[in-house]
Amino acid sequence: MSLIHTIDKLEAWFGYKDRQNKTLGFVPTMGYLHEGHLSLIKAAKSENDLVVVSVFVNPTQFSPGEDLESYPRDIDRDYRLAYEAGADVVFNPETDEIYMPGSSTAVEVVGEFTKKLCGASRPTHFKGVTTVVNILFNIVKPDKAYFGQKDAQQAFIIKKMVRDLHMPVEVVICPIVRESDGLAMSSRNVYLSSEERKQATSLNKGLQKAEEYLKSGIAGCGSVEKLIEIIEGTIKSQNLGVIDYVQILDAETLGDIATIEPGKKALVAVAVKFGNTRLIDNRVLSIEKGI
Ligand code: AMP
Numbered sequence: 001m002s003l004i005h006t007i008d009k010l011e012a013w014f015g016y017k018d019r020q021n022k023t024l025g026f027v028p029t030m031g032y033l034h035e036g037h038l039s040l041i042k043a044a045k046s047e048n049d050l051v052v053v054s055v056f057v058n059p060t061q062f063s064p065g066e067d068l069e070s071y072p073r074d075i076d077r078d079y080r081l082a083y084e085a086g087a088d089v090v091f092n093p094e095t096d097e098i099y100m101p102g103s104s105t106a107v108e109v110v111g112e113f114t115k116k117l118c119g120a121s122r123p124t125h126f127k128g129v130t131t132v133v134n135i136l137f138n139i140v141k142p143d144k145a146y147f148g149q150k151d152a153q154q155a156f157i158i159k160k161m162v163r164d165l166h167m168p169v170e171v172v173i174c175p176i177v178r179e180s181d182g183l184a185m186s187s188r189n190v191y192l193s194s195e196e197r198k199q200a201t202s203l204n205k206g207l208q209k210a211e212e213y214l215k216s217g218i219a220g221c222g223s224v225e226k227l228i229e230i231i232e233g234t235i236k237s238q239n240l241g242v243i244d245y246v247q248i249l250d251a252e253t254l255g256d257i258a259t260i261e262p263g264k265k266a267l268v269a270v271a272v273k274f275g276n277t278r279l280i281d282n283r284v285l286s287i288e289k290g291i
Contacts, residue, residue: 247268
């Protein structure tokens with residue numbers, strides 16, 4: 001297991017490990033690892049000979065005023081946790097190792113679906129994500145890359161980019177890992193005060209209630225308006241969360257829908273701010289045909 005900071009050293013390691021004759025799984029992260037990240041590393045380990053985890057707090061995906069400077073960092077802890085989960089390398093580059101001096105190239109997936117959900121309140125975010133993921137893919141050249149369903153829109157956009165650009169990598173999306181009380185794990189959860197932490201479970205509770213209502217089968221249970229009302233009501237029954245969005249979209253296209261039709265998958269996604277901490281969560285819901 002190695003902690004590597006430069007591309008040269010990473011390439012030397014690839015040579016040493018006879019990388020050409022092995023499959024390589026890649027897990028890009030911003031570090032401060034938790035069980036969600038570790039689930040991706042374990043999935044990568046189970047499907048590949050070698051696993052590279054990157055820890056890079058990517059400045060281009062933060063807007064001015066967001067938490068780039070204060071984003072939690074602890075590379076020693078990340079290194080240990082990644083090792084225990086089965087990683088072979090933690091790649092932890094400096095910003096100028098990733099962005100060449102004078103760099104002026106970006107990769108952007110365009111379409112209405114990039115402007116919805118998180119794209120509405122963070123208009124430059126996904127361009128930063130797709131650019132850095134591209135750069136990292138070019139450096140690491142993985143066979144498979146692992147992302148979390150926690151960031152559902154990001155997963156959708158990355159799959160679209162890989163498909164549109166014929167990128168030679170398979171994208172694997174892994175399920176959301178939650179705390180025992182249902183809160184989706186996130187590096188940003190450490191920002192929450194104890195009261196905010198308690199109230200933050202309302203995101204998952206709202207999604208849960210929406211799922212129960214949808215599955216109840218009562219007339220009109222697929223109404224997007226009604227389901228959104230249920231989720232918003234659950235979050236607003238607490239006093240600290242400020243809703244950024246609650247939206248329900250076609251999970252295959254991220255297009256708008258008015259009703260969750262039987263046999264179709266819907267992405268039910270929420271973003272809520274607790275103080276300066278913005279939390280996201282989602283569920284993919286469907287009702288069977290013929291019910
Ligand atoms: P981040 O370090 O937040 O950029 O996340 C790195 C990767 O871990 C992304 O693909 C995320 O979607 C994924 N991830 C973050 N939190 C979770 C979680 N709770 N469950 C599953 N995957 C997650």
